[in-house]
Amino acid sequence: MRFTKVQGLGNDFILINGLEEELRTINFSGLAVEMCNRHFGVGADGLVLLLPSDKADLYMRIINSDGSEAEMCGNAIRCVAKYLFEKGLVRKEKIEVDTPAGIRVPELLLDAGQVRAVRVDMGEPRLERLEIPMAGPAGQVVDEPLVIDGIEYRITAVSMGNPHCILFVPDLEKVLLNALGPRVETHEAFPHKTNVEFVQVLSRDEIKMKVWERGAGLTLACGTGACAAVVAGFLNGYTGRKVTVHLTAGDLNIEWAEDNHLYMTGPAEEVFSGDYPVKEN
Ligand code: ZDR
Numbered sequence: 001m002r003f004t005k006v007q008g009l010g011n012d013f014i015l016i017n018g019l020e021e022e023l024r025t026i027n028f029s030g031l032a033v034e035m036c037n038r039h040f041g042v043g044a045d046g047l048v049l050l051l052p053s054d055k056a057d058l059y060m061r062i063i064n065s066d067g068s069e070a071e072m073c074g075n076a077i078r079c080v081a082k083y084l085f086e087k088g089l090v091r092k093e094k095i096e097v098d099t100p101a102g103i104r105v106p107e108l109l110l111d112a113g114q115v116r117a118v119r120v121d122m123g124e125p126r127l128e129r130l131e132i133p134m135a136g137p138a139g140q141v142v143d144e145p146l147v148i149d150g151i152e153y154r155i156t157a158v159s160m161g162n163p164h165c166i167l168f169v170p171d172l173e174k175v176l177l178n179a180l181g182p183r184v185e186t187h188e189a190f191p192h193k194t195n196v197e198f199v200q201v202l203s204r205d206e207i208k209m210k211v212w213e214r215g216a217g218l219t220l221a222c223g224t225g226a227c228a229a230v231v232a233g234f235l236n237g238y239t240g241r242k243v244t245v246h247l248t249a250g251d252l253n254i255e256w257a258e259d260n261h262l263y264m265t266g267p268a269e270e271v272f273s274g275d276y277p278v279k280e281n
Helices: 028-036 076-087 177-184 223-235
Strands: 002-008 011-017 044-052 059-062 095-099 102-111 116-122 142-147 151-159 164-167 193-204 206-213 218-219 242-247 252-258 264-266 267-273
Touching: 002 076, 011 095, 028 044, 028 059, 044 076, 059 076, 059 151, 059 223, 076 095, 076 223, 076 264, 095 164, 102 267, 116 252, 142 164, 142 177, 151 218, 151 223, 177 193, 177 206, 177 218, 223 242, 223 252
Parallel strands: 011 044, 059 095, 164 193, 206 242
Antiparallel strands: 002 011, 002 267, 044 059, 095 102, 102 116, 116 264, 142 151, 151 164, 193 206, 206 218, 242 252, 252 264
16 A cells, blocks of 8 residues: 655654545554554554545545554644645635544645645634533633642643643653653543643743643654644733644744634655555454
């Protein structure tokens, strides 16, 4: 089966184009675990399937490297838009992508016919606790305590279609991501688990962020997470609505606009294509 490896700020994915290949008999959860393995497979944070849709230009599914399925992925959707445009599969600059979280709209920012960056309408954030989803009484989860091993952390929870738990920290370099990330991800308060963002505020319009992704662990970047972090920054009074998010490998520009939608602008790159021997089951 043909595949294409893509990355957005080092958050990397294997794209499988089900618009052109017959994919029905494949177990995608098992395939994601196998192909995403960095020692025995291709290596990636997730597997992304492009499928036909009768509501939008295509349907996108995201399977994390542990085989679990996510509702949305901000970095992958930029890569998908660029891929479709460069392969001539879509000939317009705004593409409608249906996902388990609903329709999202990436727009290609072109420079002399080349894709310079992709700006995505990431939709509206969901803030009600039940919609995160998170256990507890109705209302928003802003600067609320979460206790782990007897230590109280302050969290803000935001859904961008997928769940995010944001922790503001004074110094990102001092956070023990590998220790704390998985404890928050699997905390009983989050029935569908959660992505975890650690955020250091630099100014009203600049933050630094590291992410522990649900189902993928430590990754270099997170598009939905950057949007969620900006929503959390604004709700806590730390930032404005237009913020540059510094990630390990570069920046995402996020705007929480007056129409309540999040707009995310950032890069997308194709790395290579290849053939993978798939066992049908
Ligand atoms: C964080 C993410 N890579 C993005 O760019 O939005 C999304 C991947 C899916 C995530 N691991 C989840 O929600 O399970």
